[in-house]
Amino acid sequence: xxxxxxxxxxxxxxxxxxxxRHVVYALLPICAFAVxxxxxxxxxxxxxxxxxxxxxxxxxxxxxxxxxxxHDNSAYITGILLALxxxxxxxxxxGAVAGFVAIALGKSLFGGIGFNPFNPALMGRAFVQAAFPxxxxxxxxxxxxxxxxxxxxxxxxxxxxxPSVNDAISEATPLALHKxxxxxxxxxxxxxxxxxxxxxxxxSLLIMLCGAYLILRGMMGWRIPAAILLSSAVLSGLFYxxxxxxxPSPIFMLTSGGLMLGALFMATDPVSAPVTLKGMWVFGFxxxxxxxxxxxxxxxxxGIMYAILLANASVPLIEAVTQPRKFGWLSNRDxx
Amino acid sequence: MAFLDIFKYKTFEHGIHLKDxxxxxxxQAIRRLPFSPILIVPLSQHxxxxxxxxxxxxxxxxxxxxxxxxxxxMSVPIHAxxxxxxxxxELFPTARGPKTESIVIETWxxxxxxxxxxxxxxxxxxxxxxxxxxxxxxxxxGLGGAGFPTHVKLSVPEGYSIDTLVVNGCECEPYxxxxxxxxxxxxxxxxxxxxxxxxxxxxxxxxIGIEDNKMDAINAIKNxxxxxxxxxxxxxxxxxxxxxxxxxxxxxxxxxxxxxxxPYQVGVVVQNIATLRQLGVLLPNNQGLIERVITVxxxxxxxPGNYLVPLGTPIRFLLDYVGFSxxxxxxxxxxxxxxxxxxxxxxxxxxxxxxxxxFNEQSVEKETGEIYxxxxxxxxxxxxxxxxxxxxxxxxxxxxxxxxxxxxxNLMDCFECGCCSYVCPSNIPLVQYFRISKSVMRERAxxx
Numbered sequence: 087x088x089x090x091x092x093x094x095x096x097x098x099x100x101x102x103x104x105x106x107r108h109v110v111y112a113l114l115p116i117c118a119f120a121v122x123x124x125x126x127x128x129x130x131x132x133x134x135x136x137x138x139x140x141x142x143x144x145x146x147x148x149x150x151x152x153x154x155x156x157h158d159n160s161a162y163i164t165g166i167l168l169a170l171x172x173x174x175x176x177x178x179x180x181g182a183v184a185g186f187v188a189i190a191l192g193k194s195l196f197g198g199i200g201f202n203p204f205n206p207a208l209m210g211r212a213f214v215q216a217a218f219p220x221x222x223x224x225x226x227x228x229x230x231x232x233x234x235x236x237x238x239x240x241x242x243x244x245x246x247x248x249p250s251v252n253d254a255i256s257e258a259t260p261l262a263l264h265k266x267x268x269x270x271x272x273x274x275x276x277x278x279x280x281x282x283x284x285x286x287x288x289x290s291l292l293i294m295l296c297g298a299y300l301i302l303r304g305m306m307g308w309r310i311p312a313a314i315l316l317s318s319a320v321l322s323g324l325f326y327x328x329x330x331x332x333x334p335s336p337i338f339m340l341t342s343g344g345l346m347l348g349a350l351f352m353a354t355d356p357v358s359a360p361v362t363l364k365g366m367w368v369f370g371f372x373x374x375x376x377x378x379x380x381x382x383x384x385x386x387x388x389g390i391m392y393a394i395l396l397a398n399a400s401v402p403l404i405e406a407v408t409q410p411r412k413f414g415w416l417s418n419r420d421x422x
Numbered sequence: 423m424a425f426l427d428i429f430k431y432k433t434f435e436h437g438i439h440l441k442d443x444x445x446x447x448x449x450q451a452i453r454r455l456p457f458s459p460i461l462i463v464p465l466s467q468h469x470x471x472x473x474x475x476x477x478x479x480x481x482x483x484x485x486x487x488x489x490x491x492x493x494x495x496m497s498v499p500i501h502a503x504x505x506x507x508x509x510x511x512e513l514f515p516t517a518r519g520p521k522t523e524s525i526v527i528e529t530w531x532x533x534x535x536x537x538x539x540x541x542x543x544x545x546x547x548x549x550x551x552x553x554x555x556x557x558x559x560x561x562x563x564g565l566g567g568a569g570f571p572t573h574v575k576l577s578v579p580e581g582y583s584i585d586t587l588v589v590n591g592c593e594c595e596p597y598x599x600x601x602x603x604x605x606x607x608x609x610x611x612x613x614x615x616x617x618x619x620x621x622x623x624x625x626x627x628x629x630i631g632i633e634d635n636k637m638d639a640i641n642a643i644k645n646x647x648x649x650x651x652x653x654x655x656x657x658x659x660x661x662x663x664x665x666x667x668x669x670x671x672x673x674x675x676x677x678x679x680x681x682x683x684x685p686y687q688v689g690v691v692v693q694n695i696a697t698l699r700q701l702g703v704l705l706p707n708n709q710g711l712i713e714r715v716i717t718v719x720x721x722x723x724x725x726p727g728n729y730l731v732p733l734g735t736p737i738r739f740l741l742d743y744v745g746f747s748x749x750x751x752x753x754x755x756x757x758x759x760x761x762x763x764x765x766x767x768x769x770x771x772x773x774x775x776x777x778x779x780x781f782n783e784q785s786v787e788k789e790t791g792e793i794y795x796x797x798x799x800x801x802x803x804x805x806x807x808x809x810x811x812x813x814x815x816x817x818x819x820x821x822x823x824x825x826x827x828x829x830x831x832n833l834m835d836c837f838e839c840g841c842c843s844y845v846c847p848s849n850i851p852l853v854q855y856f857r858i859s860k861s862v863m864r865e866r867a868x869x870x
Contacts (some may be wrong), residue, residue: 089751090765092854094840095598095781096440097760100801102794102847135528158794200795307800356799361813363803410809413833414681415667 100304106159108305113166113351119287119292124174124226125233127241128285134178136165138185146194146220148185151239160199163422164188167351168205170286171344171391174213175226175238179245180218184210204398205355208391215391225259225282245271261343261387262336276341290346306354309421313370314349314377315340321378333382343375348390358398365401372397372404424803428587430540430571431634433659434669437807440662440759441633443596447719449493450605452726455743457504457529461734463489463868464516464524467772468563469570470496481508484538489525498561498571503511503732504529505536508730515766517755517775522725524770527581527734538707543620553622553705561711561773562702566590566601566665566694568755569774571700577694578686584623590694591632591639592658592665595757598777600715601695603728605632605639609646615702616653623691631674633660646773667688667692669807681835695755696776716771720754722746722780736769740778752781759840794848802842802852808835812842812852819855828863836860 121129143161147154155161162321167381168188172181194201215222226238260271260281275281279289286293300306319340325333340346353359360369373393380389466472473490481490483502490500506529537609543556555639558573578584593601605612616628632640632716634657643655656672658664668679670692677688685692700711712733719726724745731740737753754761755775771778802812811831827833831855842852 088753088763088767089766090763091752092851092857093758093760093838094764094853095752095754095761095763095779096844097791097849098438098845098847100845100847101849102797103790105847167720198795200787200797215758223424356797361796361800361803362811363800366800405814409831410803410806410811412681413808413835414678414683 100279103158105305106163108303108374109163109351110159110166111248112300112305113163113170115285115296116170116289116292116347116420117166119279119289120170120174123228123233123288124134124238124285125230126236127226127233127238129176130237130241131172131174131176131179131181131285132169133180134167135169135172135185136162138182139165139168139189142186142189143194146190146198150194150365152198155198158199160303161189164193164206164210167286167347168210170347171207171211171284173222173225173284175224175240176214177218177243178219178241179243179244183217184214186210187213193298200357202357203401204395205352205358206290208352211391212395223262226264227282228288244331258388259343260338261381264338264342265381265387270334270338271342273337273341276338281342283330286347287344290341293346293350295344300350306350307356307359307366309366310353310359310370310373311349313367314345314353314374317371317374318345318378319374321375322382325378326383339378343381343388344390348377348394349373352390353394358401360401360404362405362408362410364410365404368404369397369401369409372400431657431659432673433661433664434468434673434807436805436809436841436842437661437663437669437803439660440594440596440844442601442660444599444602444635446726447597447599447717447728448602448636448671450603452715452728452730454730455732455735455740457535457732458735458739459529459531460509460736460739461503461506461527461529461732462514462524462736462768462770463500463503463527463734464514464522464770465490465500465770466516466522467569467733468498469568469775470498470574472522473497473500475523477508477511477525479508479510479821481509482506483527485535486537486540486712488710492558495577496571496574497646498558498563498573499560499710500525501712503712503734505533506530515764515769517762517764517772518771519762519765520838526702529646539708541710543706545621545706550622550624550708553618556705557622557701557709560701560709562697563711564616564694564774565696565700565714565776567760567774567776569772572693572697575691576619578623578691582686583689584625584686584691585626585627585689586675586691587620587623587625588667588671588690588692589628589630589698590665590667590670591630591636592694593636593695594633594660594662594665595777596662597719597779598717598757599719600717600728600776602636602639604695604699604715605636606642608702609643611702612695612699613646613650613653613702615698615700615705617650618701618705619691619693619698620652625691626652629674630655631658631664632780633664634659635660653688663807665694666807666837666839681832683719705750711773714771714773714775716775717777718744718780719777720779720781722752722782727856733772734770736768736770737764737778740771741767741780746795747782749782754779754781759844760838774801777839791849793850796848796850796870799847801845801847805841805845807839808832808837809839810836813854815859816842816850816852818854819859824859824866827859833859833863
C-alpha cells in the first residue's frame with residue numbers, strides 16, 4: 087500500500103510534550119532546594135498547587151468535551167512555577183485556589199495551551215496577591231530547625247478562616263528589608279539562597295544553572311532572559327551610580343526576589359511572549375525596565391510579576407512593529 | 423582542522439542543519455540501469471507548455487530521435503530514450519499527480535541501443551542566439567528538481583546583463599548524491615558545460631558553490647581547473663536550504679534577489695551541476711536529453727546507489743532492480759524535504775527527478791505525531807530562510823485569511839523549503855497550509 091504524504095518527509099525530533107517535560111526536569115532541582123530550605127510545608131504546597139492545576143485542566147477538558155491535554159505536560163509547569171512564587175507558609179487551600187485560577191482564568195478560558203495571552207502561573211499569583219494580601223506577604227525564615235518534622239502553622243489553616251499569622255517566625259524578604267528598613271542582604275545569601283522569600287526565589291545561582299540547561303539543550307530561547315537581565319542591570323546600575331546610598335546595587339537587584347525565576351522561567355513562556363526575534367528583545371527590555379521602576383518607586387517591594395503581565399499585554403503591539411525584514415528588500419534592488 | 427572549518431566557510435542566515443544521510447550512496451559510482459521493456463514518456467516533463475507528439479502508434483523510433491516537438495518558446499522537445507516501437511499514446515499518472523499524455527515505447531529486446539546519428543555543433547562558431555536555440559534543441563531543463571527549461575533561463579530580458587554564472591553544487595537535500603558523483607566522476611564535462619554557458623550568457627566569471635560535506639568532489643574539480651581561469655570554486659558550510667537560487671546567490675555574491683524577482687535582476691544566472699554537466703556532453707554533439715542520474719536510496723532499498731536511468735523508466739522496474747525490503751509504502755521522488763510522494767508504481771522517472779527514496783513503515787511512523795496548537799516558540803521564525811513569520815502565517819491560514827497572508831506577511835516569498843514544518847514541535851503542517859494558501863491566491867488572481 088502506497089501512502090501519499092506532503093513534503094517535508096523528514097521531521098525534527100523535538101516535540102511539544104518533550105520540551106515541556108524538560109522544563110519540568112529543569113524546575114525539579116529548584117523544587118528540591120525549596121523543600122530542603124522550607125521543609126514539609128514547601129513540599130505540600132508544591133504538590134497541592136500542581137495537583138490543583140492538573141485537576142483543573144482535566145475538569146475544563148471535560149467541560150469542553152475535548153480530549154485530555156494533560157500529556158502535553160504544560161499544566162505541571164504552571165503548577166510548579168506558581169508554587170515557586172508563593173511563600174512557604176502559604177495556606178494550602180489558598181494554593182489550591184491559586185492553581186484553579188491559574189488554569190481556569192489564565193489558560194482554559196482562552197482555549198488552552200497556545201492561546202493564553204498572559205502567563206497562567208502569574209495570573210494565579212496575581213489573583214491570590216489581590217485576594218489574600220496578608221498570607222502572600224507572610225514570609226518564614228529559611229532553614230528552620232523543625233522544618234522536616236512539622237508544618238508551618240499557617241500552611242494548614244482551615245479554608246475561609248483567617249490564617250493564623252505567627253509573628254514569631256515571620257521574617258521580611260531581602261527586597262522588603264531593603265525597601266522598608268534600608269537593610270541590604272549580603273550577596274552570598276542571595277546567590278546561594280539562604281534568605282527568606284518565596285519557594286523558588288532564593289538561590290539565583292541554582293535558577294541560572296537550571297535555565298542554562300534548557301538554553302543549551304535548545305529547549306528555551308536565550309534572547310528574553312538576556313534582555314531582561316541586561317536591561318535591569320543597566321537601569322539599576324544607573325540609579326546606583328547616581329546615589330548609591332538610596333538605591334541598591336545592580337547585583338542585589340539581579341539576585342534578589344523573583345527576578346531570576348521570572349526572567350528565566352516566566353517571561354520565557356513562549357505562548358505569552360512575542361514570536362518575532364526583535365520583539366523578544368523589546369519584550370525583555372520592557373520587563374527589565376518595568377521591574378526596576380516598580381521596585382524602586384512602586385508601593386510594592388517586588389515588581390517582576392506585574393512587569394511580565396504588563397509586557398504580556400503589550401505583545402500584540404510589539405509583534406506588529408517587529409515583523410522580520412523581508413528577504414529581497416536590500417537597497418540593491420534592480421542592480422544590473 | 424575540521425573544528426576550524428566551522429568558522430572558515432560561509433553560509434546564509436537562518437535555515438536548518440539536517441542529518442545528511444548520504445553515506446549509503448556517496449561512495450557508489452554511477453551505474454547504468456538496464457532498459458525497461460516499457461518506457462512511459464510524458465509530454466510534459468518541464469515547466470511550461472507540453473511538447474507536441476510527432477509520432478504515431480506503431481511507429482518505430484531510434485534512440486535519441488525527436489519524438490515530440492517543443493510548442494513555442496516556453497517548451498522543450500522530447501527525444502526517444504530507447505529504440506523501439508510506439509505502443510500507444512495515452513494518459514498516464516505522473517510525479518506531479520494528474521495524468522498526462524504520454525508516449526509509451528516498447529523497447530526492442532536485445533537491440534544495441536546505439537544513438538541515432540546527429541550533426542555535431544561547432545560551439546566556437548555559434549552566436550548567442552544560435553547557442554540558446556541549440557540548448558532548447560537538447561530538450562534540457564533544470565535537472566535539480568524545478569524542471570524549468572534551461573534555454574529560457576539563458577534568454578535574459580533586454581536591459582539586463584549577466585556577469586556571473588552561479589553553479590549550484592550544494593545538493594543540500596539529505597540522501598541525494600547525484601551531483602556529488604557527477605562532480606567526482608565527470609569534472610571535465612562539467613567544466614566544458616560551464617564554459618559553453620558562460621559564452622552563451624556573456625558572463626565574465628562562474629562560481630561553483632559546493633557544501634563542505636563534499637570535499638572529495640571539491641578537490642576533483644579543483645584538480646581540473648587549469649585552463650579555466652574564470653571558473654572559481656567556493657566552499658560553503660553545509661546548511662539547508664542552501665541550494666535555493668536566491669540563498670546561494672546571497673552566500674556567494676552577497677546580492678539579494680528582489681522579492682518576487684529573478685536572479686538576472688542582480689546579474690546572475692544559476693544552473694545546477696547535473697544540468698551543466700549534461701549540457702557539456704549534449705551540446706557539442708547536438709544530442710537530446712534521454713537519460714539522467716538519480717539516487718535511489720532510503721531505509722527500504724536493498725541496493726542503494728546512483729543509477730543512470732533512461733527517462734520514462736517506470737518506478738516499478740527501478741524498484742524491482744534495486745530490491746526493496748518489507749513494507750515499502752512511502753515513495754518519494756526528489757529529496758525528503760521538497761520531494762513529492764507518488765501515487766502509483768507506473769509513474770515514470772522524468773527529467774526533473776533527482777532521486778527516488780523508499781521509506782518503510784518504521785521510518786514513516788517516527789515523522790508523524792499529534793498536532794498541538796502553536797505555542798509561538800519561534801523556532802520556525804528562526805528557521806525561515808526568507809525571513810517570513812511562519813507562526814503568524816500558519817494561524818492566518820487556519821482562519822483562511824489568505825489576503826492578509828499575501829499582503830501583510832509576504833506569503834508568495836515562501837518557496838516551500840520545509841524548514842518550518844521540520845522544526846515545529848507542535849507538528850503543524852505549515853508548508854502544506856502555505857501550499858494551499860498560495861494556490862488559492864493564484865486561482866483568485868486568475869479568476870479576477
